[in-house]
Each structure stands twice: as structure tokens, then as C-alpha cells.
Amino acid sequence: MSFENNVRSLRTRATLVKIFAWTFVATTVFQMGALGYEIFKPPVDIVVSAGPVTEPAFPLWAMIVGIAALILPISILGLMLCALVWVYKAHRNLADENVDLDYSAGWAVGSYFVPFINLIVPMRAMRELHNRSHGEVPELAHSPVDDVAAWWTAYIIGIVLSLGLLLKVTVDAATNIVFLTPAWMEFAMAAFASLLFVISAVMLVKLVGAITQAQSEGNHAWKAFE
Incomplete structure (x- = not known):
């Protein structure tokens, strides 16, 4: 495949990543706001009348919350799949241009699914991809990149907090052990994990x-002069 076709293909994948990422961000923020409202809203006084009881109309708010709850897992799955496809293609583009990489396209993707390895290798592969796409020499392929560190740190801490909450819920439901934590504390942890x-x-x-822009501009063209 020609350089132009590689770049065009990478841009298409990058666009899909951005669409699913921003959809995830919007629905996550909305859901946490809705959850906070339900937890902290003031109690409603109930007035009992002598007239016949009628079913309340289905509120628009409940419908919007339901739609957001449906969109969120779709956006997560879409983001994961599109991001992995983009990672693979971005690595393949450099390989096609004879840029040496420590992590192949297949391993850059596969490392996400290997326990313990997935705590380190995906971040290192992304850092190398960023540096080499921007024309760094092999000796600087693993130089620190602030954006990569921020991306991965937020992701890992979010995973740890989410697993802690999941463990608490599982223990409460499956055993006689019950962790008595106030609703606001659980919401704060869930909101912080979502924010991360x-x-x-x-x-x-x-x-x-x-990275897509760097590869589009051919910032790794120095390789041809080695």
C-alpha cells in the first residue's frame, strides 16, 4: 500500500476513535451527573388524595437516562475496538516505511490482553509510536512523553478504583460481610474513577x-537518509 493510502487509512481510523471517544466522554459525564442528582436530590413530599390512583406519565428524564445507559457501553466497545485498530495501523505504517520499532504492530495490540504485561507494554509501545512518528532517532524512542504518561496514568488509576468498587459490591452480595459506606462516599469514588x-x-x-498528523506530514522521513 502506498504512503498516501496508508495515511488516508490511518486518518479514517483516527476519526472513528475520536467519534467514539467524545461519545464516551459525553455520556459518562451525563450519567455521573444524573446519578449524583438521584442520590442527593431532596426528598419529595407525598400527598395522599382520596381520588383514584393513576399511573404517572413516563417522564422524559427517565427516557433520556435510559438512552444514555444504552449508548455508554456501545461507545466503550467502539472506542476499544477502534483504538486497537488504529494502534495496529499506526505501527504498520512505520514498519512499511522501514522504521525500526521495539514493539511490532501485533504485539502493541496483543499486549493489552496479557495480564501484568498490559500494565506496562501498551504505554511503552504508545510512547515509542509517538516518538518515532515524530522523527525521533532510535536512541530517543522511549524518551518521556507527557501526554502518554497522563493518558496511561489516568487509565490505570481509573481501572484500580473501578475494580475496588466492583470487589466491594461482589463481597456485599456474595458473602455475609458488608462494608458500611455512605452513599456519598461510593458516589465520590465512582465519580472520580469516571473522571479519570x-x-x-x-x-x-x-x-x-x-501521531496521525505526524505520520501524515512524513516526520519520520529522516529514516530514508540513514
Whole structure:
């Protein structure tokens, strides 16, 4: 495939990543706001009348919340798949231009699915991809990149907090052990984890855009002069 076709293909994948990422950000922020409203809203006084009881009309708010709850998992799945496809293509583009990489396209993607390895290698592969796409020499392929560090740190801490909340819910439901924590504390932890995922998604969009632009401009063309 020609350089122009490689770039065009990468741009298409980058656009899909951005669409799903911003959809995820919007629905996550909305859902956390809706959850906070339901938890902290003041109680409603109930007035009992002597007249016949009628079913309340289905509120528009409940319908919007339901739609957001449906869109959120779709956006997460779409973002994961499109991001992995983009990672693979971005690595393949450099390989096609004979740019040496420590991490192949297949391993850059596959490392996400290997326990413990997935805590380190995806970040290192993204850092190398960023640096080499911007024309860094092999000796500087793993130089620190602030955006990569921010993306991965937010993601990992968000995962840890989410797993902690999941463990608490599982223990409460499956055993006689009950962790008595106030609703506001659980909401605060869930909101913080969601915020970290939002930050991670925003930083991923920034990285995808920067790397795609760098490859489009051919910033790695120095390789031809080695």
C-alpha cells in the first residue's frame, strides 16, 4: 500500500476513535451527573388524595437516562475496538516505511490482553509510536512523553478504583460481610474513577491526533537518509 493510502487509512481510523471517544466522554459525564442528582436530590413530599390512583406519565428524564445507559457501553466497545485498530495501523505504517520499532504492530495490540504485561507494554509501545512518528532517532524512542504518561496514568488509576468498587459490591452480595459506606462516599469514588476515564479518553484523542498528523506530514522521513 502506498504512503498516501496508508495515511488516508490511518486518518479514517483516527476519526472513528475520536467519534467514539467524545461519545464516551459525553455520556459518562451525563450519567455521573444524573446519578449524583438521584442520590442527593431532596426528598419529595407525598400527598395522599382520596381520588383514584393513576399511573404517572413516563417522564422524559427517565427516557433520556435510559438512552444514555444504552449508548455508554456501545461507545466503550467502539472506542476499544477502534483504538486497537488504529494502534495496529499506526505501527504498520512505520514498519512499511522501514522504521525500526521495539514493539511490532501485533504485539502493541496483543499486549493489552496479557495480564501484568498490559500494565506496562501498551504505554511503552504508545510512547515509542509517538516518538518515532515524530522523527525521533532510535536512541530517543522511549524518551518521556507527557501526554502518554497522563493518558496511561489516568487509565490505570481509573481501572484500580473501578475494580475496588466492583470487589466491594461482589463481597456485599456474595458473602455475609458488608462494608458500611455512605452513599456519598461510593458516589465520590465512582465519580472520580469516571473522571479519570474521561481524562484518559481525552488524552487518547490528543495522542491519536498528534501521531496521525505526524505520520501524515512524513516526520519520520529522516529514516530514508540513514
